[in-house]
Amino acid sequence: xGVGVYGDIQLHRAGQAEAFDAxxxxxxxxxxxxxxQLVAGGWLADSLPIGARVLDVGCGTGVPTCRQLxxxxxxxxxxxxxxxxxxxxxxxxxxxxxxxxxITAIGRLDRSLxxxxxxxxxxxxxxxMLPRAEIxxxxxxxxxxxxxxxxxxxxxxEADLDDFEMPFLGNTVRVSGYLRDDLRQVVEDxxxxxxKEDSYPYSPATFDxxxxxxxxxxxRRRH
Amino acid sequence: MSTERTTQQAAAASATAxxxxxxxxxxxxxxxxxxxxxxxxxxxSGFAAGTAAAASTKRKSGxxxxxxxxxxxxxxxxxxxxxxxxARVAAASADSSLPSTPPTGRDRGRDRPTAHPLAExxxxxxxxxxxxxxxxxxxxxxxxxxxxxxxxxGGRKGRGLPNPAAAPALSESERLRYVGAATRRIARGIDxxxxxxxxxxxxxxxxxxxxxxxLRDPLPVGDERPxxxxxxxxxxxxxxxDESASEHPETGALLPVVPSTEGAYGAAADHIxxxxxxxxxxxxxxVRPLFxxxxxxxxxxxxxxxxxxxxxSPAANGLILPTGRRAILAPLRGxxxxxxxxxxxxxxxxxAFESEDLLVAAQLATHTALGVDKAAMYDREAxxxxxxxxxxxxxxxPQPTGVRLASRYLPAAxxxxxxxxxxxxxxxxxxxxxxxxGDVMGHSMTSAAIMGQLRTTVQTLAGLDLAPQEVLxxxxxxxxxxxxxxxATCIYAVYDPIAHRVTIANAGHPPPVxxxxxxxxxxxxxxxxxxxxxxxxxxxxxxxxxPAGATLLLYTDGLVESRTRDVWxxxxxxxxxxxxxxxxxxxxxxxxxxxxxLDILGPxxxxxxxxxxxxxxxxxxxxDVAYWFLEPRAQTAGRARRLVRQALRRWDLEPLTEAxxxxxxxIVTNAVRYAERPITLRLLRTDVLRCEVGDDAPTLPRMRxxxxxxxxxxxxxxxxxxxxxxxxxxxSTGKVVWFEMGxxxxxxx
Numbered sequence: 014x015g016v017g018v019y020g021d022i023q024l025h026r027a028g029q030a031e032a033f034d035a036x037x038x039x040x041x042x043x044x045x046x047x048x049x050q051l052v053a054g055g056w057l058a059d060s061l062p063i064g065a066r067v068l069d070v071g072c073g074t075g076v077p078t079c080r081q082l083x084x085x086x087x088x089x090x091x092x093x094x095x096x097x098x099x100x101x102x103x104x105x106x107x108x109x110x111x112x113x114x115x116i117t118a119i120g121r122l123d124r125s126l127x128x129x130x131x132x133x134x135x136x137x138x139x140x141x142m143l144p145r146a147e148i149x150x151x152x153x154x155x156x157x158x159x160x161x162x163x164x165x166x167x168x169x170x171e172a173d174l175d176d177f178e179m180p181f182l183g184n185t186v187r188v189s190g191y192l193r194d195d196l197r198q199v200v201e202d203x204x205x206x207x208x209k210e211d212s213y214p215y216s217p218a219t220f221d222x223x224x225x226x227x228x229x230x231x232x233r234r235r236h
Numbered sequence: 237m238s239t240e241r242t243t244q245q246a247a248a249a250s251a252t253a254x255x256x257x258x259x260x261x262x263x264x265x266x267x268x269x270x271x272x273x274x275x276x277x278x279x280x281s282g283f284a285a286g287t288a289a290a291a292s293t294k295r296k297s298g299x300x301x302x303x304x305x306x307x308x309x310x311x312x313x314x315x316x317x318x319x320x321x322x323a324r325v326a327a328a329s330a331d332s333s334l335p336s337t338p339p340t341g342r343d344r345g346r347d348r349p350t351a352h353p354l355a356e357x358x359x360x361x362x363x364x365x366x367x368x369x370x371x372x373x374x375x376x377x378x379x380x381x382x383x384x385x386x387x388x389x390g391g392r393k394g395r396g397l398p399n400p401a402a403a404p405a406l407s408e409s410e411r412l413r414y415v416g417a418a419t420r421r422i423a424r425g426i427d428x429x430x431x432x433x434x435x436x437x438x439x440x441x442x443x444x445x446x447x448x449x450x451l452r453d454p455l456p457v458g459d460e461r462p463x464x465x466x467x468x469x470x471x472x473x474x475x476x477x478d479e480s481a482s483e484h485p486e487t488g489a490l491l492p493v494v495p496s497t498e499g500a501y502g503a504a505a506d507h508i509x510x511x512x513x514x515x516x517x518x519x520x521x522x523v524r525p526l527f528x529x530x531x532x533x534x535x536x537x538x539x540x541x542x543x544x545x546x547x548x549s550p551a552a553n554g555l556i557l558p559t560g561r562r563a564i565l566a567p568l569r570g571x572x573x574x575x576x577x578x579x580x581x582x583x584x585x586x587x588a589f590e591s592e593d594l595l596v597a598a599q600l601a602t603h604t605a606l607g608v609d610k611a612a613m614y615d616r617e618a619x620x621x622x623x624x625x626x627x628x629x630x631x632x633x634p635q636p637t638g639v640r641l642a643s644r645y646l647p648a649a650x651x652x653x654x655x656x657x658x659x660x661x662x663x664x665x666x667x668x669x670x671x672x673x674g675d676v677m678g679h680s681m682t683s684a685a686i687m688g689q690l691r692t693t694v695q696t697l698a699g700l701d702l703a704p705q706e707v708l709x710x711x712x713x714x715x716x717x718x719x720x721x722x723x724a725t726c727i728y729a730v731y732d733p734i735a736h737r738v739t740i741a742n743a744g745h746p747p748p749v750x751x752x753x754x755x756x757x758x759x760x761x762x763x764x765x766x767x768x769x770x771x772x773x774x775x776x777x778x779x780x781x782x783p784a785g786a787t788l789l790l791y792t793d794g795l796v797e798s799r800t801r802d803v804w805x806x807x808x809x810x811x812x813x814x815x816x817x818x819x820x821x822x823x824x825x826x827x828x829x830x831x832x833x834l835d836i837l838g839p840x841x842x843x844x845x846x847x848x849x850x851x852x853x854x855x856x857x858x859x860d861v862a863y864w865f866l867e868p869r870a871q872t873a874g875r876a877r878r879l880v881r882q883a884l885r886r887w888d889l890e891p892l893t894e895a896x897x898x899x900x901x902x903i904v905t906n907a908v909r910y911a912e913r914p915i916t917l918r919l920l921r922t923d924v925l926r927c928e929v930g931d932d933a934p935t936l937p938r939m940r941x942x943x944x945x946x947x948x949x950x951x952x953x954x955x956x957x958x959x960x961x962x963x964x965x966x967x968s969t970g971k972v973v974w975f976e977m978g979x980x981x982x983x984x985x
Binding site: 220 | 246734864879
C-alpha cells in the first residue's frame, strides 16, 4: 500500500480502527498479565513528578497503562483510533481524558485538537500499527509533543515486518516491527536518547496471536 | 415318570426306611420340567438321581481297595443307603439353595458293612426301585414307547440294571430328554470355552463321573488343513466331587483319574503327540465312540490320558484308568476332520455305561465337535476384528512438550463386538497437540475398518494444521466420499501449551470433562455438532482456557452409557469420580486416574467399547519461547542468526549457539528463496532446544546430495547431521521445517 497519500492513510487507519472496534474487550482477555508493560509504565511514572501531564498514544482500553499512570498521580490524556476501545477506556479510567485521534495527524493535519505539551508520552504496541515509513514521522510528532527533556516510553514487538497483514483475534490488522538494534536506531534517529531497554517474552492467551518478544525502550527527548 | 413323583416317593421311602434319622422336609416345591429351557437335567432329579445314589454307594465301596470289583458287588452295596440317598435327594430338591452336587451322606455310610451278598443286593435293589416309584426292572415294557425313536436304545433296559436308583434314567424318553437338554446346552455355547463348559456340565455328574476333553493344538479353523504334528491338548476336565478321596486318602488311588477342574490333572498328560500309526490315531479315525473293551481301545485311552499306550510301561506313571464299560473314548469330529477327543469315565462304584450310552456319547461328541468347529471360525473372525481394531489404534502416544497424555482402550465385554472407537494425539507445530477421540457407529469388523479410515483422515487433516472445525468439516466430507454410512462421532481438540488454551470442535460426541487443579470437574460446554457422515453441517469450535494442572478427559459413550444408565447420568458419575479422585491428591496422577475413571463401570456394565484419552496440561512458560516474524530478504538469515544468539544467551545455552545459528541460517536461507510473506522463527527451550522455521511456500525441502562444485544444497544435509531430530511439515498455509538440538546436561528444569 502506498503511504504518504492522504486517502490511503485514512483507509489504513479506518481498517485498523474497525478491527479494534470489533475486538473490544477481547483484547485484554487475549493479552492479560502485561508484566513488561507495567514495568515500563512504572519507569515513566517514576521519572515524573506528581501532576505531570502524560499522553498515552494508542491507549486502547485504558488498562493497564492509563490506570497505572492515573494511580501514580499523573494527569493522563489518552488517544486511540478506535472509538470502541475509547469507550472502554472512559469506563475504566474516568479520571483520564480521552480523544479519538491519529498520532500522525496531530498537530499537522488535525489542528482542531490542541493537546498542548506533555512531560511524558507512552506508546505501547500502538506505533506497530503504522507502516514503517510512517513510524519516524510518528516519532517526530511524539518528540514535538514533549517538553524538552521529556520522557518517552515505547513498547514494540520485535519483528522484521513492514505493514504485514495478519490475522489477529478474529480480525485482520496490519503490523510493522523492527529487531531491537534497528528499533533503537530508528528511535535515536528521531531525536531521542535511549536510557533503558528491556525485552519480555510474552505468550498471549489465545490461539489467534502467536507468542512475541516485547521490547520496551525508555527514552528522553534530546534538545 | 415325573421328577416330582420321584422325589416325593423318595421322601416317603426315606420316612419309612430311615425313620427319624432326619426330618423329612416338605415335598419339593417346583417340579423340574423334563426338558427345561435351562438345559441340563438337574442332577437331583430323574436321570441324575442315579448318580446321587451311585455317589453315596461309592463312599462305601471306596474303602475296598479292590479295583477289579465285580460290577454286581458294587451295585449291591448301596441298598438302603441308596434309599437314604434318595431321601436326601428329595430333601435337597426341596432346598433350592443347595448346590447341584449329589448329597454326601458320608456320616452314615461310614458305619456300614463293606460287602453285601450279590443276591441280597439284587433283590433289595429292586425293592429300592419300587420304593422310588420307578418301573421295576423287567417290567418296563411300556416305557419303551419312544424306544423306536432312538433305534433300540431300550433293548436291554429291563435286565440287570446296575443301580436301582439309576434305573429310571435309562428309559428311552429319559435318555432322549437328557440328550436333548445336553446338546442344547452344548450348542448354546458361542465360544470354545462355553461349548466345552456346556459339554462338561452336561456330562458330569449326570452321565459320567469325570470327563477329559482334548482338542487338536493348534485347532484347525474352517477348511484349513492342519499343519504340523498331530498334537492333542487337554482343554478341559471336570469330575463329580469325590469325598472319599479326601476322607480316606489311602483309597483315593482307587479312582485313578480324578482330574480336578483346577489344573491338577493327576496323571493325565497335558499335551499328547499322536503318532499316526498308533492305536489312538486309529480310534480317532474310526470316529465312533468306543468303550475301553478291545485292547486297541484301551491302548488308545492310555495313549491319550497317560501319554503311553501301555499302562504297565513306566512312562504311564502307574496311571490306572477305569476300563471296560466305565470308560468311553469319543472322538470329536468336526465338519471335515477329527479335532479332538473326549474321555468319559465312571468310578468303579458307579454302574458301568450301557451300550446305548455310546449313542448318547456320540450325540454329545457330534454337537461338541461341530460347535467347536464353528466357535473356532467365529473366534477367528472375532480375533481378526479385534486385532484389526487394535492395529488401527496408536501403538503409543507421542510425548509432546507441555502436556502429559494417557489413554485406555477397552473392547466391549462380548469379545466379538468390535467397536470402532479410537483416540489419537497428534503433535502440531508450535508445540501444540491435537487430541482426538471418535466412535464409529455400529459394532462390526466394518466399524473397525471405517475407524481406521477416519483416523487416518484426521491424522492427515491435523497435519495440515487446520482449525478444529475445519478438520471436522473436511473429515465429514471425506467420510461421505469414502462411502455410505460412514457415521461417527468425534471430538477434535487442540491444546496450545504456550497460550494455555484449548480449542474444541465436536461432531455429535459426548462433551469432554475438564478436571481443574482445584478438584472441580467441569463438563465443558461444547456445541454438540452433527455426527460425521451427515454432511453439509458446519462445525463450531470453542476456545477455552486450559490452565496448567488441569486435566482434559475425552472419552467415548461406552464409558458413560450402559443399559442401566443414560449418557447424562454417566457423565455425572464421571464428574463425581474425577472430583473424588482429586480430593486425595490434586492433581491426581494421570495413569491411576484413568484406571479410576474406568472403575465407574460395573463388571457387567461394559456393553460397548471404550476409548479414553486424558491430557494433563503442564503448559510452557513464555520465558521458554521466542517467536519472530521476519520479512524474507537477503539479510534475513543474518538477522535470524542474531536472534538465535540473543535467545540462547538468555537461556544460558551459549554452547549450542554456533551449531544452532548455522542450521537456522541454512533453513532460513532456503525459506527466503521461495517465501513471499514473512517467515517465522520459533525457538523453544524444553528438555531439548527446538527451532522451527515457517514460511508460506508449500513445497517441502528435500535433502539432496550436493556435488562438490555446487553452491548450495547442503542445508538439510547439515541439519540432518547436526540436529538430534529434524523434520518438515506441510501446513495449509505453507510449511514448517524444524530441528531439535540436545541440551548439554539434559533436563535443565
